[in-house]
Amino acid sequence: MTIINKDILGPNVIYKKVKLKGTREVAEIYDNCLDQHVFQDIQNKIFYQNFPWYLEADDRSYQGYHKSPLKNYEITNHTQFNHLFYHVNDRASWSNYTPWINPVLNIINPRAWFRVKANYVASSHKSNIIRGWHHDACGDMKNTHNKGWPECKIAVLYINTNNGYTEFKNINDCHEMQNEIDEDFKEIFKESNRRIDIIKYRDSGNSSTKQIVYDLLSGSVVIDCIDWDQSFSETSDRSDWLNVAIDEKEYRDWLISSS
Numbered sequence: 001m002t003i004i005n006k007d008i009l010g011p012n013v014i015y016k017k018v019k020l021k022g023t024r025e026v027a028e029i030y031d032n033c034l035d036q037h038v039f040q041d042i043q044n045k046i047f048y049q050n051f052p053w054y055l056e057a058d059d060r061s062y063q064g065y066h067k068s069p070l071k072n073y074e075i076t077n078h079t080q081f082n083h084l085f086y087h088v089n090d091r092a093s094w095s096n097y098t099p100w101i102n103p104v105l106n107i108i109n110p111r112a113w114f115r116v117k118a119n120y121v122a123s124s125h126k127s128n129i130i131r132g133w134h135h136d137a138c139g140d141m142k143n144t145h146n147k148g149w150p151e152c153k154i155a156v157l158y159i160n161t162n163n164g165y166t167e168f169k170n171i172n173d174c175h176e177m178q179n180e181i182d183e184d185f186k187e188i189f190k191e192s193n194r195r196i197d198i199i200k201y202r203d204s205g206n207s208s209t210k211q212i213v214y215d216l217l218s219g220s221v222v223i224d225c226i227d228w229d230q231s232f233s234e235t236s237d238r239s240d241w242l243n244v245a246i247d248e249k250e251y252r253d254w255l256i257s258s259s
Contacts, residue, residue: 003153004028005109010035033157038103043159045100046118052097053081053120085116108155118159174225174242175210181223181244182212189214189221205229219248 014031034042045051085095098105098116105116156166186194193215201207207229214221224243 003108003110003155004030005107008106009033010038012036033107034103042100042103046159051083051100053083056080056082079122081120081122083118085118086113087115087117088113104157110153114152171225171227171240174227174240177242178210178212178223178225185212185214185221185223189216192216192221205232207232219246219251221246 009030010032012032016029016031018027018029083095083097084090085098085101094116101116101118195213195215197211197213199209199211201209205228207227209224209226211225212223222243222245224245225240226243227240
């Protein structure tokens with residue numbers, strides 16, 4: 001359910017939805033959500049006026065929090081500043097600078113605020129760093145950062161282009177993990193026949209699975225990435241997933257014939 005107050009969006013807003021593969025969630029994107037002069041006023045105040053930034057803790061790598069989704073793009077010497085406008089646990093009142101971002105807050109229409117903050121990531125000696133997968137809203141931030149609150153909604157406004165983007169997990173991540181497992185299996189089962197099967201599921205839209213199969217004498221080893229059709233996923237409450245299985249030959253033949 002959207003939390004956006006669409007009645008006060010800018011006149012040139014461009015709206016689109018992006019299905020988050022592997023979930024039942026949808027990301028809503030509102031380009032030009034603010035009038036240009038309103039946006040530039042916020043940008044000028046935050047960038048060029050005496051706006052206080054606070055350095056976050058140096059060690060931001062607990063429990064693999066910043067393990068990069070892509071190899072060779074790990075964050076090193078990561079420096080980030082923030083300004084906390086509001087936090088339900090840490091701040092009894094709003095920041096004195098909150099009026100600067102009121103045009104943004106007015107667009108959002110939540111039942112309650114959990115956290116409002118501005119982030120500033122300093123330039124890095126390494127280009128194209130990628131922060132690890134994480135949930136932006138959670139309970140105890142230090143201990144359960146990977147357990148987002150189901151009722152929370154996240155809104156992000158980019159103040160500059162930052163030469164970056166926001167990335168969400170999708171079926172490509174399943175295939176990446178599948179390939180990593182396959183590299184190990186190529187050595188373990190190097191005497192076995194290896195093949196790739198693409199199987200379309202019946203009565204489930206465009207759902208399909210990509211299977212990397214190693215044939216054994218009495219069965220097979222399968223690395224399986226299931227990609228459920230978007231509409232089928234929403235109505236059946238199913239998510240994309242990775243499965244590794246050892247099947248007897250009779251059972252696998254039955255699975256294929258029943259798909």
